[in-house]
Amino acid sequence: MDIIETVFVRNNLVVAFAVVGVTIWISYFLADKLTNGRIHGSAIAIALGLLAAYIGGVATGGNTGVADFALLGGIGLMGGGMMRDFAIVATAFGVQLRELKKAGLAGVISIFAGVIVSFIVGAAIAILFGYTDPAAITTIGAGAVTYIVGPVTGEAIGASDAVITLSVAAGLVKSILVMIGTPLVAKHIGLDNPQSAMVFGGLMGTTSGVAAGLAATDPKLVPYGAMTATFYTGVGCLLGPSILFFIVSAFY
C-alpha cells in the first residue's frame, strides 16, 4: 500500500490525467447508452466531477474538493487556475476576428449589465433575509457576482467574516449552477452562435461556470464566452467596493 501511495503522490499530475481520462470515458459511455446522446458526455463528466468534489469536501473537510485526497492531489494542479487559463487561451486558436468585432459592443455591455444585475439580485435577497448593514448587503450582492468579487469587496468595506463566507457560498452556487444549467437552457436562450456566447460570458461572468457550461453545450462557443467572462471579475471588483457600495449606503 505504501508503495502505491508513494508512486501516486510522486506522480500526482500523471495520476490526474489517467483518472480524468477514465471519468470522461465512463461519461461518454453513459451519455451514449443511457441518454442516447441527448445529454452531452462532457456535461455528465462535469457533473461527476462536482459530485466527487462534494464527497471530497465532506470527507476531508478541505476546500479543494477531490484534490484534498492525497492520492488525487494532481487534480488540484490539473484543474487549477494556471492550467485552466492556459487551455482557455488555446481555444482562441482559429477564432475569426470578424466574429469578435461583430459582438464587441454587445459583449462589453453584457459585462456591465451582468455585474449590476447579479449584484442587485444578490443584494435584494440579503435584504429579504433581514440584513440592514450596508456592508453586509453589498458583500452578499458582490458574492452573487462571483465568489472572488464577494470576498474582495467584503474585505475592502469591512464586512464580517460570516458575511464574507456567505458571499463566497453564493458565488459558488452560481458557478456550479452555470456549469450544470447551461446545457439545459442553451436552446431556450438562443445560445448557439458566437455572438450570444459572448453575451452569455459577459452576463454570467464566472469563468469556471462559463468554461464548463459552454464546454458541455458546444465546445466551439468556448473561446467567445470565455473572452468576455474573464473581464467580468475585474469589473466586479472595480464596481463592488466603490459605486455599488455607495449606492447601497445611500439607501441604508
Added chain:
Amino acid sequence: MIVYGVALLSACLILGMVIGEALGVALNVEANVGGVGIAMLFLVFASNSEKFKTLTEGSAGSGIKFWSAMYIPIVVAMAARQNVAAAVDGGLLALLAGIAAVVVSFALVPILSKIGNSPATDDQKEQGAA
C-alpha cells in the same frame, strides 16, 4: 516544431496576464482585469497574421491544438476541485442568491444578444429598405 506553438501560447498568456495585472493596479482593483481575454486576443491576432505563420502552422499549430483539445479534461478536473461542500453548507440565503442571479442572467442572454445585431445584419437592412 510543436514547442514553437506551445511557446507562442505561453507567451500570449504571460503577456496578457501581465497587462491584466497592470490594469488591476492602475484601476486600484485587487484582481487581474481581463488578462486571459487579452491573451486570447493576442493569440487570435497571431493566428490571423502572416508574420506568425511559422509559429501557428503545421506541427507548431498542433502544439496549440493539443492544449485546446485538453480543455474539456481540464474543465472536468476543475469541477472536481471546486468547493462544492461549502456551497451546499452556505444555507438558504447563499442558495437563493446564487440561483436568482443565474436565472435572471440567463433570461437576459436573448435580450442583449440582439444589441448590435439588429441594425448591422444585412437581411434586416434589406427588410428596412423594403
